[in-house]
Amino acid sequence: MARIEAKDLRVEFPLYHLGARSLKKRLLARAAVRVRTDEANRVVVSALRDLNFRIESGERVALVGRNGAGKTTLLRSLAGIYEPVGGELRIEGSVGSLIDPAAGMDPDSTGRENVRLRALYRNLDLAGQAALEEEVTAFAGLGEFMDVPIKGYSAGMSIRLAFAIATAMQPQVLLMDEWFMAGDAAFMEKAEARLVNLISGADIMVIATHDMDIARRWCTRAIRLDAGRIVADGPVEPVISAMLSEVA
Amino acid sequence: MLAGPLLAPDTYAFNAAAPRRAELARADLRKGFASWRLAWALARLDLRNRYRGSVIGPFWMTLSTVLMMMGLGLLYSRLLGLSLGEYLPHLTVSLVVWNILAGMVTDACTSMTSAEGVIRQLRIPFTVHALRSVFRNGLTAAHSLPLIPLVFLLFGHLPGPEALLALVGIGLLLANAFFASILLGMLCARFRDIAPIVANVMQLAFFLTPILWKPELLKDLAVWLPLNPFYALLETIRGPLVEGGGQPLVWLAAILYTLALGAVSLAFFVRFRGRLAFWV
Numbered sequence: 001m002a003r004i005e006a007k008d009l010r011v012e013f014p015l016y017h018l019g020a021r022s023l024k025k026r027l028l029a030r031a032a033v034r035v036r037t038d039e040a041n042r043v044v045v046s047a048l049r050d051l052n053f054r055i056e057s058g059e060r061v062a063l064v065g066r067n068g069a070g071k072t073t074l075l076r077s078l079a080g081i082y083e084p085v086g087g088e089l090r091i092e093g094s095v096g097s098l099i100d101p102a103a104g105m106d107p108d109s110t111g112r113e114n115v116r117l118r119a120l121y122r123n124l125d126l127a128g129q130a131a132l133e134e135e136v137t138a139f140a141g142l143g144e145f146m147d148v149p150i151k152g153y154s155a156g157m158s159i160r161l162a163f164a165i166a167t168a169m170q171p172q173v174l175l176m177d178e179w180f181m182a183g184d185a186a187f188m189e190k191a192e193a194r195l196v197n198l199i200s201g202a203d204i205m206v207i208a209t210h211d212m213d214i215a216r217r218w219c220t221r222a223i224r225l226d227a228g229r230i231v232a233d234g235p236v237e238p239v240i241s242a243m244l245s246e247v248a
Numbered sequence: 249m250l251a252g253p254l255l256a257p258d259t260y261a262f263n264a265a266a267p268r269r270a271e272l273a274r275a276d277l278r279k280g281f282a283s284w285r286l287a288w289a290l291a292r293l294d295l296r297n298r299y300r301g302s303v304i305g306p307f308w309m310t311l312s313t314v315l316m317m318m319g320l321g322l323l324y325s326r327l328l329g330l331s332l333g334e335y336l337p338h339l340t341v342s343l344v345v346w347n348i349l350a351g352m353v354t355d356a357c358t359s360m361t362s363a364e365g366v367i368r369q370l371r372i373p374f375t376v377h378a379l380r381s382v383f384r385n386g387l388t389a390a391h392s393l394p395l396i397p398l399v400f401l402l403f404g405h406l407p408g409p410e411a412l413l414a415l416v417g418i419g420l421l422l423a424n425a426f427f428a429s430i431l432l433g434m435l436c437a438r439f440r441d442i443a444p445i446v447a448n449v450m451q452l453a454f455f456l457t458p459i460l461w462k463p464e465l466l467k468d469l470a471v472w473l474p475l476n477p478f479y480a481l482l483e484t485i486r487g488p489l490v491e492g493g494g495q496p497l498v499w500l501a502a503i504l505y506t507l508a509l510g511a512v513s514l515a516f517f518v519r520f521r522g523r524l525a526f527w528v
Contacts, residue, residue: 103368
């Protein structure tokens with residue numbers, strides 16, 4: 001059983017390489033709400049502020065909100081990449097993140113080598129590695145290009161491979177940034193069928209999206225973030241319509 | 249259901265009020281060493297990619313060492329008034345080991361920043377990145393180490409059984425490379441000025457360490473040499489191979505330096521491991 005629980009979750013982003021003091025001042029003056037200096041006189045952005053939520057098995061959650069509201073940061077925190085500076089976070093279940101599908105790909109290696117590399121990244125045993133390779137080869141449909149360095153791929157081909165690799169392993173908790181939609185029309189149909197499979201196989205999905213249709217179609221719950229805080233949390237329709245009416 | 253493999257269940261828990269940093273760091277080290285295969289595969293890729301399209305590939309390092317050895321050997325044996333047979337075994341071991349050591353230190357500076365893309369997307373033990381840097385340099389080193397027996401044979405310099413101690417020296421070097429990859433890798437991610445400082449220090453150290461010259465040339469000042477950590481480490485390999493073992497004091501110094509670097513880098517790792525994703 002998968003479960004996500006956050007208590008007073010707080011994530012701050014230090015901006016280290018702000019050289020000029022003047023730039024620092026300007027930034028601070030303009031965005032006094034979220035950018036501030038901490039005790040050590042560093043400039044920090046409060047990316048997430050005191051989030052409290054609990055996601056149970058079976059829920060499909062849409063993270064909505066404007067650009068910079070903290071959606072991707074929250075996804076990365078859930079993926080265990082950004083360690084919180086305050087509060088508590090607990091994720092039960094295997095996590096699969098489709099934040100950047102191309103992460104960990106080596107452009108100089110062939111498609112097949114990249115699949116093996118990913119199997120190592122995900123700590124799969126030999127059987128798992130073989131299964132992954134077979135599955136990805138079948139799905140990506142790259143034929144002989146599987147043995148060509150991916151540097152030589154067209155944009156569409158690399159997306160197909162990246163997508164195939166990223167979606168081949170079934171996690172219990174699926175984290176997604178935006179909806180992956182790319183490639184030619186025939187591939188998009190296949191891609192959608194595969195995502196449907198992946199989502200139905202997962203116990204929990206959390207997706208950050210700007211596309212309200214996706215939220216309405218796939219999710220059972222929406223969390224709206226604004227300036228790093230949760231401003232609404234509940235069934236999809238009320239949260240979205242409240243947000244849209246506010247923007248309009 | 250997908251035909252692909254299932255990911256093993258896992259639990260991630262973090263409480264900022266009680267961060268259990270030491271425990272997390274230990275888990276990172278444990279999992280990192282357990283996935284040495286990944287680090288090894290990545291290191292091999294690094295080497296392949298670095299020398300892609302080159303005909304002799306990593307042997308360029310070997311070749312440049314050979315050239316340096318010949319040029320410096322001829323000149324310095326004259327300057328120092330030593331015969332080639334006396335001087336070249338010393339110079340070969342010193343240059344080969346120094347190139348490995350210097351390569352490991354400079355590479356340690358980018359061990360984390362070069363894995364930026366992965367660090368920000370996947371939760372992989374950071375230990376893997378440090379190991380990758382060690383393996384990468386170890387692989388390069390394996391291409392120039394054969395120069396040592398080659399020169400020994402050419403000049404009829406045959407060390408006794410104490411030469412096996414050099415393996416311990418290599419072990420110390422690898423341990424130091426790992427700790428440096430953690431410490432310098434993290435420091436250089438946080439402070440971008442450290443990498444150039446390190447490069448400068450290494451250049452200076454090349455001349456201050458007895459590589460081109462022999463320690464006995466320092467006469468009464470030679471007792472201070474063990475204060476130079478590079479000398480101590482170098483001597484744990486050169487001593488057994490060239491000087492019939494190396495002094496106990498130097499061995500002690502090398503072990504102490506390794507322990508000190510290990511303690512500092514692990515303490516740093518425990519304290520700042522969680523911040524690394526924000527630094528790179």
